[in-house]
Amino acid sequence: MPDQLLIGGSWRNGSTDERISVLDPATGEELTTVASGSPEDATAAVDAAAKAQIGWAQTAPRERGEILRNCWQIMLEHQDELGELITAEHGKPMADAKGEIAYAAEFFRWNSEEAVRLRGTIGNAPGGANKIIVHHPPVGVVVMVTPWNFPAAMITRKVAPALAAGNAVVVKPAKETPLTALRVAELLEEAGVPPGVVNVVPTQNAGPWFEAATEHTATRMVSFTGSTEVGRVLLRRCADRVLKVAMELGGNAPFIVFNDADLDAAVEGAMVAKMRHSAETCTAANRFLVEAGVADDFTQRLGKVMSAVEIGPGGKAGVGCGPMINAAAVESIHGLVNAAVSEGATLVTGGEAMDGPGFFYPPTVLADVTPTAAINQEEIFGPVAPVVPFTDTDDMIRIANNTEMGLAAYVYTADIGRGLAVSERLESGMVGLNRGAMSDPAAPFGGMKQSGLGREGASEGILEFCETQYIATQW
Ligand code: SIN
Numbered sequence: 261m262p263d264q265l266l267i268g269g270s271w272r273n274g275s276t277d278e279r280i281s282v283l284d285p286a287t288g289e290e291l292t293t294v295a296s297g298s299p300e301d302a303t304a305a306v307d308a309a310a311k312a313q314i315g316w317a318q319t320a321p322r323e324r325g326e327i328l329r330n331c332w333q334i335m336l337e338h339q340d341e342l343g344e345l346i347t348a349e350h351g352k353p354m355a356d357a358k359g360e361i362a363y364a365a366e367f368f369r370w371n372s373e374e375a376v377r378l379r380g381t382i383g384n385a386p387g388g389a390n391k392i393i394v395h396h397p398p399v400g401v402v403v404m405v406t407p408w409n410f411p412a413a414m415i416t417r418k419v420a421p422a423l424a425a426g427n428a429v430v431v432k433p434a435k436e437t438p439l440t441a442l443r444v445a446e447l448l449e450e451a452g453v454p455p456g457v458v459n460v461v462p463t464q465n466a467g468p469w470f471e472a473a474t475e476h477t478a479t480r481m482v483s484f485t486g487s488t489e490v491g492r493v494l495l496r497r498c499a500d501r502v503l504k505v506a507m508e509l510g511g512n513a514p515f516i517v518f519n520d521a522d523l524d525a526a527v528e529g530a531m532v533a534k535m536r537h538s539a540e541t542c543t544a545a546n547r548f549l550v551e552a553g554v555a556d557d558f559t560q561r562l563g564k565v566m567s568a569v570e571i572g573p574g575g576k577a578g579v580g581c582g583p584m585i586n587a588a589a590v591e592s593i594h595g596l597v598n599a600a601v602s603e604g605a606t607l608v609t610g611g612e613a614m615d616g617p618g619f620f621y622p623p624t625v626l627a628d629v630t631p632t633a634a635i636n637q638e639e640i641f642g643p644v645a646p647v648v649p650f651t652d653t654d655d656m657i658r659i660a661n662n663t664e665m666g667l668a669a670y671v672y673t674a675d676i677g678r679g680l681a682v683s684e685r686l687e688s689g690m691v692g693l694n695r696g697a698m699s700d701p702a703a704p705f706g707g708m709k710q711s712g713l714g715r716e717g718a719s720e721g722i723l724e725f726c727e728t729q730y731i732a733t734q735w
Contacts, residue, residue, distance in 0.1 A: 262442040263294040265301055265462070268308030269455020275300045280435050280464050285351035285583040286573035286618045294438045297461035299472030305430040305459040309401045310478035312456025313428035317398050321376045321424075328372035328424060330451035335365035335416075338447060342440060346411050347574040349437045351582040351619075352538045354574055360537070363699065364413035364444075367420040367717070370701040374722045375424035390734045396726035398426035399504055400480040403473045405466075405494065407486045408434035408585055409540045409641075412444055414485045417705070418506075419448075419458060421721040422483070430459045430473060436585055438462035470494065474501055481505065481725065485542075487639075488665070488710045506714035506724045508542070508706060510639045511667030514660040515545035516682065519553035521672035521694075527561045529696030530645070533670050535569065535623070536697065538582045539643040540589075542711075543668040543690070543698065547629075547636045548647040549656050555649035559627045562645060563608035566623040569643075573618070581643050583619040590619050593642035596635040597624055600646060605629040610644070631659045639665070653682070661687045666708030670696060689715075 264271040272295075279293040297305070316324070335342065343358035350357070380395030402422050406414045415431055422429050433441030438460075445460040463469040473479060474497055481504040484494050488509040498505050515533055517526045533545035550558045574582035584590050590613070597611050610624030621642050629636060629646035636646060650656040660669065669688040673679045676693070683691040689707040692698045699705065704715035714724045 262446050265295050265297050266445045266460045267305045288617050296464040299468045302469045302473040305461045306476040308456040309428035309430050316457045317426035325372040325375035327452040328368045331448050332365045332368035334447045334451045345440045349439050352574050353579050356537045360413050364416040366701045367416040371420035371424040393731040401478045402427050402429045402481040404431045405484045406433050408436040411437035411440035417716045418483045422725040425722050425725045427725050428457045433462050507712045509712045511542040512546045512663045512665040513668040515548045515670040517550040518673040519551045520674040526672040532696030549650050552649045552651045559647045563625040566625050567609040569623045590621050593621050600633045600635045603633050657685050664710040667711035
């Protein structure tokens, strides 16, 4: 199991003796340690990426595509092993972890196909004499900062399109989940990715690491997935060097249920939207806006299903909700629940802090939550479903949009015309219409407002990692 830094195709210790302690969130105990990269290591990784990128960009798109397809295949061949690694360091149930590997691998297959379809255009200037040629070269070296909630997929969603376009990358995985990142990097090398094209440098000291990586003149772009709060800090830093950026930031997804919805389907969809990956997703349903005629029925049904979810270590058969990532996460979730209850919300199920070991929180449903309660304004990132009844559609849309976030939203109704009309009015980059899951490598993932800049996946994904060059000519 790799526990060092991958720089320029070599596994090495950091330039200091510092190591990152990786915990098992189901017990709170240390699983192992990995090398922690220093600012000097970040600089060395950008150096290595800059050298490797020249040759990689000159490789035929078909050859890049075939290497990416090998990456898809090798990840699937190691699906069980990688899934177990994710469950060990993140804690999510094994089925989610293995599902994440299939999802993560698919970004390579999708982008192996995109690599050979990157198009430009030729047009006539309006005056008739000149030609306008437009094409899309790679940006160069991309620094990627990725989160702990999807230790594999949030890396491959960036790395695959970046490589397809001819870039080289330096990845800083989250310090909570570096093991999956390092093992995936090892497999990518085995699949034929040339040395230096993918560099992985976990660190304990994200600030100085990022300063060094973005100070390097070869760095041309930063791609980040994480909280809006951290995204703002990174954007300020990127502004100093006018770096290209792609940001996938926080969410506050409304899950809207109309009176005419199929309630069985709505509850099933709600469970997926709320609980997949232990409820630690930025697309997670954060607020349930339910039309008054079905609010009680929906709430009781959801409460029943939520209370039946087995909580425990992700590796145990039957577990539907693993531990949260750390003690601070549990404390923050419990604080939001307590505040909602003290503001008048009713606990339908859950809501009690759990004894250790490990960082567990019970699936919780809250009824009669006010739209302005803190729990409806902040990203919960945990297994809590606050239900807000509504009577008027315009009011509900105002409440749904009354947030700085705009990543995901869900709408359940039997009237598809109304569903589409409501979807169009939601200030949200992605809408699940009668669907509780929307993530798909073939679809553009991303948010409006402060939920992000740019899109990942689909055909948009590869273009994020490209420049646009225009050549003026005539013949
Ligand atoms: C995320 O939570 O950041 C990603 C969710 C997904 O890709 O499904």
